Amino acid sequence: MVAFKFLLALSLSLLVSAAIAQTREPRLTQGQQCRFQRISGAQPSLRIQSEGGTTELWDERQEQFQCAGIVAMRSTIRPNGLSLPNYHPSPRLVYIERGQGLISIMVPGCAETYQVHRSQRTMERTEASEQQDRGSVRDLHQKVHRLRQGDIVAIPSGAAHWCYNDGSEDLVAVSINDVNHLSNQLDQKFRAFYLAGGVPRSGEQEQQARQTFHNIFRAFDAELLSEAFNVPQETIRRMQSEEEERGLIVMARERMTFVRPDEEEGEQEHRGRQLDNGLEETFCTMKFRTNVESRREADIFSRQAGRVHVVDRNKLPILKYMDLSAEKGNLYSNALVSPDWSMTGHTIVYVTRGDAQVQVVDHNGQALMNDRVNQGEMFVVPQYYTSTARAGNNGFEWVAFKTTGSPMRSPLAGYTSVIRAMPLQVITNSYQISPNQAQALKMNRGSQSFLLSPGGRRS
Amino acid sequence: MVAFKFLLALSLSLLVSAAIAQTREPRLTQGQQCRFQRISGAQPSLRIQSEGGTTELWDERQEQFQCAGIVAMRSTIRPNGLSLPNYHPSPRLVYIERGQGLISIMVPGCAETYQVHRSQRTMERTEASEQQDRGSVRDLHQKVHRLRQGDIVAIPSGAAHWCYNDGSEDLVAVSINDVNHLSNQLDQKFRAFYLAGGVPRSGEQEQQARQTFHNIFRAFDAELLSEAFNVPQETIRRMQSEEEERGLIVMARERMTFVRPDEEEGEQEHRGRQLDNGLEETFCTMKFRTNVESRREADIFSRQAGRVHVVDRNKLPILKYMDLSAEKGNLYSNALVSPDWSMTGHTIVYVTRGDAQVQVVDHNGQALMNDRVNQGEMFVVPQYYTSTARAGNNGFEWVAFKTTGSPMRSPLAGYTSVIRAMPLQVITNSYQISPNQAQALKMNRGSQSFLLSPGGRRS
Amino acid sequence: MVAFKFLLALSLSLLVSAAIAQTREPRLTQGQQCRFQRISGAQPSLRIQSEGGTTELWDERQEQFQCAGIVAMRSTIRPNGLSLPNYHPSPRLVYIERGQGLISIMVPGCAETYQVHRSQRTMERTEASEQQDRGSVRDLHQKVHRLRQGDIVAIPSGAAHWCYNDGSEDLVAVSINDVNHLSNQLDQKFRAFYLAGGVPRSGEQEQQARQTFHNIFRAFDAELLSEAFNVPQETIRRMQSEEEERGLIVMARERMTFVRPDEEEGEQEHRGRQLDNGLEETFCTMKFRTNVESRREADIFSRQAGRVHVVDRNKLPILKYMDLSAEKGNLYSNALVSPDWSMTGHTIVYVTRGDAQVQVVDHNGQALMNDRVNQGEMFVVPQYYTSTARAGNNGFEWVAFKTTGSPMRSPLAGYTSVIRAMPLQVITNSYQISPNQAQALKMNRGSQSFLLSPGGRRS
Structure with missing residues (x-):
């Protein structure tokens, strides 16, 4: 039996x-x-x-949630x-x-x-x-x-x-x-x-x-x-x-x-087992949860700016089948998130502590959002739209849900940015600036990536 | 040449x-x-x-077929x-x-x-x-x-x-x-x-x-x-x-x-070869058909209730590419199909012999169907909707087409059911029933699964 | 660092x-x-x-481009x-x-x-x-x-x-x-x-x-x-x-x-590396381009009719992720493309040189297109619709983009055609023609495939 x-x-x-x-x-x-x-922070x-x-349910008919194709709730x-x-x-x-x-x-x-x-x-x-x-x-x-x-x-x-x-x-x-x-x-x-x-x-x-x-x-x-x-x-x-x-x-x-x-x-x-063993039939023993609070295991960490913990299909293999992921972020007082766009899915941000000034722009050169968001609010950054955020004086903590199992951002500033990937000459000709200005644009964030220290101080 | x-x-x-x-x-x-x-058995x-x-064609504009996204025909x-x-x-x-x-x-x-x-x-x-x-x-x-x-x-x-x-x-x-x-x-x-x-x-x-x-x-x-x-x-x-x-x-x-x-x-x-050999290019030799009448090879068999023969991507590998599957079922006089829902696709049922009383309910607690279906009729059980059936006196035979290559049901009663997977305390508190009642709910179908013998007799 | x-x-x-x-x-x-x-050749x-x-942009609201789900441009x-x-x-x-x-x-x-x-x-x-x-x-x-x-x-x-x-x-x-x-x-x-x-x-x-x-x-x-x-x-x-x-x-x-x-x-x-090595992380070194002009490397070549160069997921592995492909074709004066249908995606044809008479028919037995197309024009052949083309006196050159990474055509005439795959008796009974006529229909294009020499001369 x-x-x-x-x-x-x-x-x-x-x-x-x-x-x-x-x-x-x-x-x-x-x-x-x-x-x-227009995008703005919303309450249930x-x-x-x-x-x-x-x-509690957020209004599923709000344009931002319709665009992301999600329904949000808090129990x-x-x-x-x-x-x-x-x-x-x-x-x-x-x-x-x-x-x-x-x-x-x-x-x-x-x-x-x-x-x-x-x-x-x-x-x-x-x-x-x-x-x-x-x-x-x-x-x-x-x-x-x-x-x-x-x-x-x-x-x-x-x-x-x-x-x-x-x-x-x-x-x-x-x-x-x-x-x-x-x-x-x-x-x-x-x-x-x-x-x-x-x-x-x-x-x-x-x-x-x-x-x-x-x-x-x-x-x-x-x-x-x-x-x-x-x-x-x-x-x-x-x-x-x-x-x-x-x-x-x-x-x-x-x-x-x-x-x-x-x-x-x-x-x-x-946690180590991340690759398929050809016998994915271990579904019955598959993990459904992981923790993102541990300070030790942050995926992105900056002594001056904060830390981010990512949960994707590598950390939680079931996300491979669900095509979703999450991140928990913590930004220090006045620190910034690099302007970036998501290449692979929408981002639904829920503010867990503190506040931040958030900007989201579209391809028409219009600002869809330029608001302060506070604890308990939720908003959507649509895929490909560029956004940035600066933490308030008390810092900023958030959890972001993403409609992709393989989240990937393309930052504009910092070590891994598109600007840094361009030859100097392309930058000088694109923006009609001097080589020195272009060099500064590429290099002034030194090796900072994604999380940027406040006030533009070099790390 | x-x-x-x-x-x-x-x-x-x-x-x-x-x-x-x-x-x-x-x-x-x-x-x-x-x-x-409303769902009901339909003729072409x-x-x-x-x-x-x-x-002969079933009316593709019927809501149930629209929901399932299929067009049915009989030649x-x-x-x-x-x-x-x-x-x-x-x-x-x-x-x-x-x-x-x-x-x-x-x-x-x-x-x-x-x-x-x-x-x-x-x-x-x-x-x-x-x-x-x-x-x-x-x-x-x-x-x-x-x-x-x-x-x-x-x-x-x-x-x-x-x-x-x-x-x-x-x-x-x-x-x-x-x-x-x-x-x-x-x-x-x-x-x-x-x-x-x-x-x-x-x-x-x-x-x-x-x-x-x-x-x-x-x-x-x-x-x-x-x-x-x-x-x-x-x-x-x-x-x-x-x-x-x-x-x-x-x-x-x-x-x-x-x-x-x-x-x-x-x-x-x-039939044995079910795993990819890395050379799927054997498409020219791929099987397009299999038989579901053989009594020997039933996938679910109950001496008291009947049998079901499943044709999925494991049995007919081409279904891996087509994301469809089928089942042939045979229910003895007055036997039941456990109330269950499909986790992976819609089910389109065609009655090949006999008749049955079929119930389908939705998430609003409404009965979409509570009808007797007869030979030659077709109906849809939408994904996630719960349904059950009791064969008439002459038994019930059907073929079901499913809009998934990996059909999977979640039964409510029986050995593999959700109720059985819950701790007693969760059942007693969910339904405000006694531990003994909860125990009966979990265990009274013994090791029966999916096909249930008539009259609730224990197997 | x-x-x-x-x-x-x-x-x-x-x-x-x-x-x-x-x-x-x-x-x-x-x-x-x-x-x-109606489908017709369009200019930006x-x-x-x-x-x-x-x-330059083609009108994305044209029905043919809407059907294909693409937007075309020329820089x-x-x-x-x-x-x-x-x-x-x-x-x-x-x-x-x-x-x-x-x-x-x-x-x-x-x-x-x-x-x-x-x-x-x-x-x-x-x-x-x-x-x-x-x-x-x-x-x-x-x-x-x-x-x-x-x-x-x-x-x-x-x-x-x-x-x-x-x-x-x-x-x-x-x-x-x-x-x-x-x-x-x-x-x-x-x-x-x-x-x-x-x-x-x-x-x-x-x-x-x-x-x-x-x-x-x-x-x-x-x-x-x-x-x-x-x-x-x-x-x-x-x-x-x-x-x-x-x-x-x-x-x-x-x-x-x-x-x-x-x-x-x-x-x-x-070019040789086409199979996954399990470490697809070679994305940073992945090829983004390939050339289709080389006469040596044509995928289909006929001394009498012309040549076709295919770029699919095998030739350019990144197309595996993009689910697109292309072909560059060159048809000699008055040569034909076999009537065929695409099994796997829409075809967007851009004329690069010469001209051709193109016919596209739908499942209703209607001709959607029977036009001469010229250099610089673009048109869509929807998936499953049958089309054929005969080059003008100066030949015909085109590039075709396809909304599939694995393009596959099913030709009606020639060596690899559906007609050839049928038993003689099926052909005689389908069209009420004699076995000899059926035999001619099957065999008269000899070993020609896809590209057909002008005037029906045997190769």
Whole structure:
């Protein structure tokens, strides 16, 4: 039986990786227009209050989000809150802004490798567990992952997942859904399929959201489901009920505990394996998360300007199939980001701390944005559009989601810039400046790259 | 000369496989909307009568087919009927519902490896072959494949093909055309390019179809073609004529015979080779068909519930390039299919025998379908939408076409289900049920998976 | 420092190749319709006059170009003219119709491997170089490629490039931009982002073009840029100025010289490497150009009919990522191209010499085109549509751009044709002709393939 299960897991996960690999690549830009006049930092416009927390959505009809083809949301889960199991037709990339918790992303056919022998202590806390105790229930389930502040989590299209806040402060998660992703063969409307709960009926905003978040069991025939699960219809009716006060995030009746291997340390070690082994069927053991807060592992670091931590398909191989990536940046007081353009995808920036003056220009020589952005705001820098930013006096921290698994920027200033790649004569003739001026343009940022120290001081 | 031909075949087929590989992946969902309120079993709405059989088309403007981005058709070829050579801008997947025949899918540059020394007996039956007889004509042509009931046949975009019924009963073929497939760089209108014949002029329905099915030679300048083929203009004019009574399928004047290797058995043996050998240029020898009727080779089998036979990119490697797949299912009287959703593509179901009660629900908690479907009907289960089915008293048989080369379902009930992958505590808290109820929900289908025995009896 | 630079180059170029690989495949045909009634040879409709040359654009709203999803242009650079650095959101394929020059395609992070010790002689010619002379400026920049008549050049999306005419006659370059390419996540509007210059304000046509071609520095805050580059604001203001008389192509103040390795011969040798080495990170050393004029290397050659030179992903590996290809053809007086259809992409034909009678037919049996096309005209043959051509008395030369990296045609006449692949009986029954007529249809072009000698004489 166990052998059968593992074989099944293997063959199914072969399918999974193949399936996801197959839709890994393109982005549909259909219908989508990027001809706007103005970009600005935006706050969420819709808020759904649930028993165990809140779900906030940015307005998906805003031109900047339409152009990027994404829908952004922020979930706040209260301590002991459980975000109910659900799946969505597009890949989701999540940044854990605050708090800690547990997540399980369920892949059909992967083995239930986690085994729980419920201890006496847990039993005491559980009210309704007497009967079960007698049977000495041994629960098996799929892997549960620890979430901490600074984590980037990748949730593939169609994979059901739940999340539980086992910490003592709110768990805040900001995420984008790539509705244009090719794994979505439905239209570009944002959808979420909940396996439990449903949007509360009260409130006007909630009315809007009812279109999007619903319990899929609700419309099934109870008798048919009862037969399918081989359980009494009473159980089915509980699964179908959308209890109005509970919503999408509920409070757990007791504190939930899941046996997990010694936390985290082990996971970090597997980071090295980045190349395909020809047996991508290790999907069941694939990592869904990585952390971007570690100061040691910054990808770009400048003593004078700040640091950037990139999460791409090399760091988190599942992004190869999801064609998304993220970066966490930290800019010191008054430091700059080099003017640059993204060669490979849109950039959706969420401000996590501080503020910055951001400029975005288009190919018509018009400034689409020249604003100060503040904590909690989100904005889009479209692919190929050039942008730059200068941190305010208190510095600037951000997380950026990118609609590409292989983010690549082409900077205008600094060591790796286009200007530096040009011969002096091309620069002097292009701008009608002297060789010395051209030389200064090429060299004055010395070996600085991307992150530039404030005031133009040489490094 | 032969060497040149083989070299040409090799280099051209290298191109083919590369070309097809390159467009293997994505699906355009543009324009396409999946926001309908209702799905139901549909019969073909357009029927084209030809000399040698009929061509029936489902209404491509129906919302369910628009959402799936496919056009469905059913061809019936009478004994001794020849479906005229044609090609289409989108990949086609065919299921042979009844009868037998021969098909040739012609790939430019592949060698004409089949050699016919026309026997005296054949000669006698041929009226106009006297002259030829003298020259002892040795005909060479590309490979001809045997078709039998239960075959799944994959026809790549742009590859011309013909089909001949050499059996004694009608050959019935049901197929879908994936008009959203990326290998189609034209728009999403369904087209077929016929190398001979044309839609008969009589009848209103045929008028509609004239837009779609036409003889490409017709509009060319006869003189230019005569020069290109180096044949008399009289021959060209015969090629251009759309004889009104004959249509798209004609009756052969004599019984056609083609030398073929000892039928079938040999072909089955090559099934093992599923991995790329780095030399995918074996396109010329690639298999275009496989059979799904064999009881021995079912992929899912339950003594109490039925069986399912899957044809995916592993079974029929050309599907890797076509990003389509199929399944043939057989459900026993009153058995169920687990409620599940497709993670990787739309499912187009055609009922081949019996009937079933089918339910499809969307993310809004609405039932899009709760109907009994019968033999000959077709319906779409959109990607991510949850569906279930219970066979009628006479059982239920179907063939399902899928718009993905790597079909993958996520079941809600049974051994590999999402419910089973969740910890008990998550279930109890999600549905506010007792641990015992949750345990029953997880375990009561035992090791059943996908196909569920009737009445919820444990296996 | 150098080590750091190389490491950086390596890691960045790893990213590049990955990034470009990832968007290599699909084509969006959204919005795009291919339902026109008429195709005809077209001349450019918009002309932008600059100091150092002209830029001509074909009307992107013409149905044939809309269907193909491309924007075509022709640049003429005067001797000593410099086409200013710019990039565009879609891949561009260029054919050098006349003249010679130098191009640099700048990839962020690739090493500046070209080192210039400016010689005394160059110094003398440079007016403003006294100070620099003292410092003995050693200029480093990225690779510069030699361009000659007959070159095909591939410019990836988002890669900035400049081009300089160091010859004594005009450099004429015809190119297509694949605006439907998936590496473009913006909408399908044609854009170019200039790093210098801008469209002159005079003239009505130029007004139109101002929408498309602009200096990206112009809209930035001068103070911020000054800080970013660490140069005086005066320099920035020169970068921002769109000098009205200079436009998109300027005249160099002095003759520019760049040290380059012994020209060309070396480059040809690397042609053999076509397979991935698993380290595609050789992007920095990847070839961007190849020549199609060499008579020796024709891919199709007929002593009676002409020759064709194909540039696909095998000849120029970067086309694997760009999903484009080209062919240069030469048809002798009155010779024919076999009626055929493209299985893998649209074909955009530009007439470089002579004239031909061209026929294009659709699936409705209608002739979309039956015209004589002349030098300098461009037209589209949509994918799957059948076309043929007969050269005029002076022969016919063309370059064809294709929206596929693996071009593949299916000819109707000749050695590799569909007709030849069919059994005689299928032909006799399809066209109701005698076996002898069918035999003639199959065999009368002998071993000719694609290029057919005039008057149908056997080869």
